[in-house]
Amino acid sequence: MKSPTRNAGETRERILAAARIWFSRDNYQNVGIRDIAADAGVDAALVNRYFGSKEKLFAKVLEGGFLLEEHLTGDLCDFGAYMVARIMADAEPQPDREFDALRVLLRAAGSQLTAPIVAERFHAEFVQPLAARLRGPDAELRAALAASYIIGLATMRHALLSPFLPHTSLDQVAARTGSAIQACIDS
Numbered sequence: 001m002k003s004p005t006r007n008a009g010e011t012r013e014r015i016l017a018a019a020r021i022w023f024s025r026d027n028y029q030n031v032g033i034r035d036i037a038a039d040a041g042v043d044a045a046l047v048n049r050y051f052g053s054k055e056k057l058f059a060k061v062l063e064g065g066f067l068l069e070e071h072l073t074g075d076l077c078d079f080g081a082y083m084v085a086r087i088m089a090d091a092e093p094q095p096d097r098e099f100d101a102l103r104v105l106l107r108a109a110g111s112q113l114t115a116p117i118v119a120e121r122f123h124a125e126f127v128q129p130l131a132a133r134l135r136g137p138d139a140e141l142r143a144a145l146a147a148s149y150i151i152g153l154a155t156m157r158h159a160l161l162s163p164f165l166p167h168t169s170l171d172q173v174a175a176r177t178g179s180a181i182q183a184c185i186d187s
Contacts, residue, residue, distance in 0.1 A: 008050075011040070011042060011046070011050070012050050014040040014041065014042070015036060015037070015040045015042060015046075015047055015050060015051070015057075016057075016060065016061060017040070018036045018037075018039035018040040019031075019036045019040075019057055019058075019060075019061045020061050020098075020099035021039070021098070021099065022035055022036050022039070023058060023061055023104050023107075024098070024099050024100040024103050024104055025103075026107070027107045027108075027111070028054075028058060028107065028108060028111055028113065028114045029111065031054075033047050033048065033054055033057075036057070055113065055117070058114060058117060059117050059121070061099075061104070062101070062104065062117065062118060062121040063121070064125070065099065065101035065104065065121065065125070066101055066105075066121060066122045066125040066126045067125050067126075068125060068126045068129045068130055069129055071083070071086070072129060072130070072133055076133060076134070076185050078182075079146075079181065079182060079185050080146075080174075080177070080178035080179060080180070080181030080182030080183075080184075080185060081174045081178040081182070083150050083178070083181060084153065084170070084173055084174045084177050084178040084181070085170060085174065087150070087153050087154050087157055087158075088157065088165070088170050088173055089170075102151075102154050102155065102158055102159060103158075103159060104118065105118050105122065105151070106155065106159055122147070126147055127140065127143045127144050127147050128140070128143075130143035130146065130147070130185075131143035131144075134185060136187070142184045142185065142187060143184070145184040146181045146184035146185055149177060149180050149181045149184070150181060153173070153177050
């Protein structure tokens with residue numbers, strides 16, 4: 001009787017899917033390779049074989065988590081209002097069932113090990129593509145400032161669950177925060 005063959009690509013994807021959920025719902029320090037392996041249905045040694053280390057797996061999990069490219073179509077004249085509308089309309093993430101890049105970012109920020117990994121990925125996937133589209137001086141600084149507003153609003157809306165934001169009209173939030181983001185884009 002032949003033993004079942006394993007598809008390396010599918011196994012790798014199962015490991016990544018399990019890791020995305022684990023890192024979305026808990027701090028890096030609290031997530032174990034054995035936990036990820038169990039949810040992926042593989043031996044813990046296989047996780048290390050595919051990714052090399054927990055740190056490298058964490059970095060791989062973040063790839064694509066902060067991609068801004070899909071939001072940079074066309075003119076940026078309404079970018080601030082568009083991003084505010086996206087943040088306010090996004091459904092509450094379900095970290096037990098899906099990847100939540102914002103929660104991973106917030107949890108990683110306090111760790112000397114993971115903060116640089118998240119900062120590098122966020123900069124590469126969000127700040128740099130935005131800066132590349134901006135005209136005028138200090139494009140990277142302006143992109144970073146716009147990102148700060150976006151992360152702040154997303155944190156208040158989805159992580160801190162601000163009691164004010166769900167009851168505030170999109171127009172009010174867009175008028176205040178959207179215009180601040182747009183000022184970074186336009187200046």
